[in-house]
Amino acid sequence: MGSISLQNVKKSFGEVEIIPDITLDIKEGEFVVFVGPSGCGKSTLLRLIAGLEDTTSGTILLDGQDMTKAPPARRGLAMVFQSYALYPHMTVRDNIAFPLKMAKASKEEIDRKVEYAARTLNLSSYLDRRPRALSGGQRQRVAIGRAIVREPKAFLFDEPLSNLDAALRVNMRLEITELHQQLKTTMIYVTHDQVEAMTMADRIVVLNAGNVEQFGSPLDLYKKPANRFVAGFIGSPRMNFIDGPEAARYNAHSIGVRPEHFTIATTPGSGTWKGKVGVAEQLGSDTFLHVHVDGLTLMTIRTDGEQTFNHGDDVYLTPDPTRIYRFDAAGKAI
Amino acid sequence: MARTVPTSTRIGFTALAWIIALILFSPILWVLLTAFKTEAEAIANTPTFFPQNFTLENFGAVQARSDYIKHATNSIIVSVGSTLIGLIIGIPAAWAMAFAPTKRTKDVLMWMLSTKMMPAVGVLIPIYLIFRDLRLLDTVHGLTIIMTLINLPIIIWMLYTYFKEIPVDILEASRMDGAELWNEIVHVLVPMAVPGIASTLLLNVILAWNEAFWTITLTSGRAGTLTAFISSFSSPQGLFLAKLSAASLLAIAPILLMGWFSQKQLVRGLTFGAVK
Ligand SMILES: Nc1ncnc2c1ncn2[C@@H]1O[C@H](COP(=O)(O)OP(=O)(O)OP(=O)(O)O)[C@@H](O)[C@H]1O
Ligand SMILES: [Mg+2]
Numbered sequence: 001m002g003s004i005s006l007q008n009v010k011k012s013f014g015e016v017e018i019i020p021d022i023t024l025d026i027k028e029g030e031f032v033v034f035v036g037p038s039g040c041g042k043s044t045l046l047r048l049i050a051g052l053e054d055t056t057s058g059t060i061l062l063d064g065q066d067m068t069k070a071p072p073a074r075r076g077l078a079m080v081f082q083s084y085a086l087y088p089h090m091t092v093r094d095n096i097a098f099p100l101k102m103a104k105a106s107k108e109e110i111d112r113k114v115e116y117a118a119r120t121l122n123l124s125s126y127l128d129r130r131p132r133a134l135s136g137g138q139r140q141r142v143a144i145g146r147a148i149v150r151e152p153k154a155f156l157f158d159e160p161l162s163n164l165d166a167a168l169r170v171n172m173r174l175e176i177t178e179l180h181q182q183l184k185t186t187m188i189y190v191t192h193d194q195v196e197a198m199t200m201a202d203r204i205v206v207l208n209a210g211n212v213e214q215f216g217s218p219l220d221l222y223k224k225p226a227n228r229f230v231a232g233f234i235g236s237p238r239m240n241f242i243d244g245p246e247a248a249r250y251n252a253h254s255i256g257v258r259p260e261h262f263t264i265a266t267t268p269g270s271g272t273w274k275g276k277v278g279v280a281e282q283l284g285s286d287t288f289l290h291v292h293v294d295g296l297t298l299m300t301i302r303t304d305g306e307q308t309f310n311h312g313d314d315v316y317l318t319p320d321p322t323r324i325y326r327f328d329a330a331g332k333a334i
Numbered sequence: 335m336a337r338t339v340p341t342s343t344r345i346g347f348t349a350l351a352w353i354i355a356l357i358l359f360s361p362i363l364w365v366l367l368t369a370f371k372t373e374a375e376a377i378a379n380t381p382t383f384f385p386q387n388f389t390l391e392n393f394g395a396v397q398a399r400s401d402y403i404k405h406a407t408n409s410i411i412v413s414v415g416s417t418l419i420g421l422i423i424g425i426p427a428a429w430a431m432a433f434a435p436t437k438r439t440k441d442v443l444m445w446m447l448s449t450k451m452m453p454a455v456g457v458l459i460p461i462y463l464i465f466r467d468l469r470l471l472d473t474v475h476g477l478t479i480i481m482t483l484i485n486l487p488i489i490i491w492m493l494y495t496y497f498k499e500i501p502v503d504i505l506e507a508s509r510m511d512g513a514e515l516w517n518e519i520v521h522v523l524v525p526m527a528v529p530g531i532a533s534t535l536l537l538n539v540i541l542a543w544n545e546a547f548w549t550i551t552l553t554s555g556r557a558g559t560l561t562a563f564i565s566s567f568s569s570p571q572g573l574f575l576a577k578l579s580a581a582s583l584l585a586i587a588p589i590l591l592m593g594w595f596s597q598k599q600l601v602r603g604l605t606f607g608a609v610k
């Protein structure tokens with residue numbers, strides 16, 4: 001239970017084409033993350049799967065069944081919204097119980113499942129509160145509780161953590177991953193945070209302007225990006241790109257080197273490229289150097305936190321020759 | 335920090351507010367006092383302020399001449415009935431316009447409002463003829479129908495503005511939770527819009543209660559409401575100011591009391607959204 005298949009799905013709002021043509025197969029039990037820049041159509045794609053938007057054309061199959069025209073209530077999916085979208089007039093208990101009531105579950109079943117969900121999500125002591133008396137993290141947990149009680153075919157998350165502070169976000173990220181390992185239910189998770197994408201996903205869909213740029217495991221995307229867009233989007237800090245004659249030396253229109261794939265030296269003449277340190281961002285464990293490379297661009301270099309660099313230091317950079325990504329004029333990897 | 339307003343300004347504004355309130359209230363006060371005067375005192379050349387010979391005879395006379403209870407019952411049925419029917423039609427209509435709008439939704443709203451800009455007398459003849467042919471003249475249900483139609487644009491407009499304030503996410507969440515349209519409206523939309531729906535209800539009961547044009551023209555004896563009841567006292571048999579006042583007082587008292595007790599709700603509903 002829980003496979004999702006999109007076949008030539010298209011979506012336009014009026015004249016504006018948002019999703020030109022997407023075909024995608026999500027396997028049962030998979031944790032798939034949709035990632036991409038703001039406005040690329042991630043939410044729209046998720047809402048098409050949910051049934052909250054109608055497709056312009058194409059087919060959506062859930063467990064092999066054509067659900068393209070089915071209303072959201074009939075699709076058996078659960079969704080967690082960015083705004084939490086809790087029912088403000090109901091207590092936490094009633095919020096979590098709502099899907100079960102809609103499914104006409106018995107009173108005992110409702111009580112049992114609500115108690116269980118509340119225990120799993122550490123909400124037991126808040127069951128009689130209204131959502132407005134909860135913190136952001138607690139609200140998000142209620143939203144998740146409401147989603148899990150009805151045992152859906154799949155969970156849809158639309159940037160569920162973006163309203164939380166950084167520390168809580170890391171916690172909730174782990175909790176959701178944990179939940180997936182427990183339930184083994186298909187999950188689709190939308191985010192524009194590539195760290196969330198890398199850490200949570202079994203497979204990532206990288207979207208750009210409504211197109212799937214690449215669909216693969218996080219390490220696939222990191223190691224073998226299909227094109228320059230994916231190479232630039234996956235990995236933090238971002239990959240350094242070099243165009244022009246320097247790239248031509250590698251028989252490519254442009255080349256890319258990740259910040260972590262350099263060796264850095266301070267003795268003159270001991271590197272491929274020479275540059276001056278601009279800003280050194282010291283995180284303790286790592287240091288990110290922003291180096292103005294002579295004749296090329298500003299590059300970000302990652303080094304361990306042991307060495308210290310100062311503004312204006314001369315440094316000599318050597319890219320790891322096995323980890324230079326080459327792209328043709330259209331941006332495709334070669 | 336609260337803005338500091340000079341005391342003199344504050345006193346000035348308070349006084350002004352009181353003066354305006356008193357001017358607005360003075361006709362009601364006059365009716366209230368006159369209702370307890372004798373007919374002679376009411377039309378005396380040197381008017382008195384307080385009744386000199388306090389009397390309840392006007393109320394007795396009014397009830398004797400024209401059945402107050404019957405008119406009041408009609409008023410209640412027509413105003414509450416038309417408002418409830420209006421809500422039953424208006425809630426789904428406003429739901430559609432607020433949450434599933436089309437390109438034409440704004441036009442439909444404007445068109446509905448425009449019907450309120452037309453003078454009612456403009457459609458008097460057609461409505462009268464329709465009512466005559468359908469045998470709806472001087473019937474309570476006929477009056478309820480016309481009152482529903484008259485106030486429907488206002489009901490839908492008010493509900494629409496309240497519904498617009500409700501985040502659509504929450505309704506979508508209910509759809510994801512398996513709620514069909516009916517459950518979405520009954521279990522999610524309506525409870526969340528209670529303040530708005532309540533003030534729509536109150537306002538429309540008041541409007542329907544006070545409506546005089548159609549209630550007077552479409553009724554005679556049987557289905558007359560309290561507005562028809564009052565107008566029957568400003569009749570050619572001579573001026574009976576005290577009795578007219580007593581009748582008016584009886585007619586406005588229920589709605590005045592309702593307005594008084596629900597003023598918090600009314601104000602909250604009418605400023606809904608403004609202070610979010
Ligand atoms: N109801 C709508 N009517 C018209 N255009 C819409 C509608 N919903 C979304 N769009 C447009 O579709 C595009 C994709 O929107 P979408 O919300 O899917 O982006 P997103 O990838 O989720 O972005 P974000 O990361 O900012 O949430 C945007 O350009 C948006 O303006
Ligand atoms: Mg989005």
